[in-house]
Amino acid sequence: MPLPPPPVRPDPDHLPSEAELRRDLAAAYRLIALFGMTDLVFTHLSVRVPGPPGDTSHRFLVNPYGLLFEEITASSLVLVDAAGEPAQPTAWPVNPAGFVIHSALHLGSPGAQCVMHTHTLAGMAVAAQAGGLLPLNQISAEFHERVAIHDYEGVAAEDNPGERERLVRDMGDRPCMILRHHGLLTTGRTVAEAFYWMYYLEQACRIQLAAQASGAPLVIPPEPVVRRARDQVEEGPLRGWLPWQALRRKLDREQPDYAT
Template structure:
């Protein structure tokens, strides 16, 4: 089911809330990394993204700029991060269902994407990504628009992407979906990083593929709960600092 609101105002507030929540969780990388959400309407995709130069914890709904897949700023006076545009436009061009795209450079995420085997089935959380996680080879900073086609191929129909030696990416039909996917992908990476620290004390046991597939199916059956959790996150943010709506 597509939960995407029709109002640009609502989308702006939701995306700004995602930035503020990400800052609370320590996901930011100063003024780098980026979240985007596609705006409704026919024709070539247009999407909201953060203007270059703002920290996550200061982004407001009115700060977000509208960009098309050709790189034109359609609304807003500020410039954007070129690497961010390359990555986000690639996904928005290829996936009609990927209304929201989130990209992070977290410590745990960047540690796991540096590992040859990537994300392992070490815990219940990681099984949500069993056969639903793509991998993209590192090509340097994403300034080359020709890389978009390769990002699209690497992502395929998956819900998330491991950008090797770079970071994490999640996609969703709404801000709520993409945020929850990123939350649990990053949490799975944090658990893997913690588990690796214990490897010298005790062997690490992975969940068998057959069981991981079963649990992944269970998670698919309750994906509607992502919006319930998102509403709870937003209520928390509203109690702490509702200025993201400005």
């Protein structure tokens, strides 16, 4: 197989079209399924769709309720408003209650153009630990002081509107969140960035559980070393774009229908 051409570093100020966002988000759904981070038809990934100049309405793409993540395609994604109600004709229902957390962060956190939420075994196990995510390795060091914590208030729903404000307050300017007794959440200025955070936050949780299960004493690096490791990783709006190109090529080869 010939090597693909090297990816061209994108313009960080590029404003993607709805069609581009549909393909990116559909790819993210397939990859979440591929890497074993789904919860049947539950949980959501969402992305903000920019409107025309001067348009102040809020529109987002989200999965139709009832499809497995491995079934999601670009065209099956549903355009919804800030309340999670469909803003386009659709034969499939959407789950407005499941969009509560997403809409709160989309509207309240400037960097949350894309929001991803999972209920994985590793993520929920770490979410039940008092110490949260520990800087036990190079991967988890990248999350040092970048993971917010939100205490459990029951299933997020419209009958608890104050939780929206608390979610945004707890998130602050951090890109990732552990929802106590619930799961993991990441945000990004792009789908690629949010997926990067989610993939590695999940890996950090899996590594932590494996280390704890060994029964051996845990060794945590000194604080200055953890901070240095965190700061050595590239920041900026293009975080995650390089592995994202490779993952998209994988899907183009193995699951090309995601883009339809």
